[in-house]
Amino acid sequence: MSIQSNLNNIKASLPEHVTLVAVSKTKPVSDLMQAYEAGQRIFGENKIQEMTEKWEQMPKDIQWHMIGHVQSNKVKFMAPYVTLIHGVDSLKLLQEINKQALKNNRIIDCLLQIYIAEEESKFGLDENELNELLTSPEFKELKNIRILGLMGMATFTEDQNQIKKEFTQLKSIFDSIKELKTENCSMNTISMGMSGDYQLAIECGSTMVRIGSSIFGGR
Numbered sequence: 048m049s050i051q052s053n054l055n056n057i058k059a060s061l062p063e064h065v066t067l068v069a070v071s072k073t074k075p076v077s078d079l080m081q082a083y084e085a086g087q088r089i090f091g092e093n094k095i096q097e098m099t100e101k102w103e104q105m106p107k108d109i110q111w112h113m114i115g116h117v118q119s120n121k122v123k124f125m126a127p128y129v130t131l132i133h134g135v136d137s138l139k140l141l142q143e144i145n146k147q148a149l150k151n152n153r154i155i156d157c158l159l160q161i162y163i164a165e166e167e168s169k170f171g172l173d174e175n176e177l178n179e180l181l182t183s184p185e186f187k188e189l190k191n192i193r194i195l196g197l198m199g200m201a202t203f204t205e206d207q208n209q210i211k212k213e214f215t216q217l218k219s220i221f222d223s224i225k226e227l228k229t230e231n232c233s234m235n236t237i238s239m240g241m242s243g244d245y246q247l248a249i250e251c252g253s254t255m256v257r258i259g260s261s262i263f264g265g266r
């Protein structure tokens with residue numbers, strides 16, 4: 048199957064309220080351009096240098112999403128152009144994003160990553176840390192970021208019940224804070240679901256899916 052037909056099949060299967068992030072990490076620009084020519088405008092990358100190289104080479108109407116873990120000292124490289132940072136998991140990182148956004152005279156949209164998996168290796172805040180962050184005075188001062196919602200990754204397992212439990216947990220955390228509206232916070236996005244589990248994620252309330260291998264092939 049071609050990238051174009053993979054993309055068209057997936058897009059046809061997504062409800063209208065679900066946004067598709069085409070995860071293009073490790074793939075060459077020529078593959079991304081096939082997706083671009085098929086109409087895709089949102090791409091997800093997990094390494095800052097690779098994302099920046101692709102941003103430099105590709106059409107400027109593409110929205111670049113950083114989906115990987117972000118180190119504070121790398122924020123400055125994406126601050127000029129990134130559309131959405133999915134993996135924000137600390138106030139300190141948010142403060143750095145705010146600082147770099149201010150330098151670039153813009154507001155950078157972010158998602159807060161929530162830890163839902165039963166795997167030590169995954170990043171994210173738990174529910175208490177999330178509430179602490181959102182209600183802290185330091186957070187209120189950040190005028191150059193905007194929190195649009197939450198992101199999570201389920202455990203890497205075949206157990207559909209386990210995955211469903213974790214997605215449902217993320218949705219219920221989202222529901223508990225979604226009414227929170229401040230100048231820098233407007234909760235409307237739940238980024239959950241990848242190639243192997245996006246249908247289940249949508250059933251559980253996902254509004255943004257991050258799909259790589261089902262579009263571009265294995266890595």
Ligand SMILES: *Cc1c(COP(=O)(O)O)cnc(C)c1O
Pocket residue numbers: 070072093114115200240241242243257258259260261
């Ligand atoms: C790689 C990656 C994806 C996409 O994974 P696929 O299984 O290829 O669809 C989604 N989210 C994150 C955070 C990733 O790193």
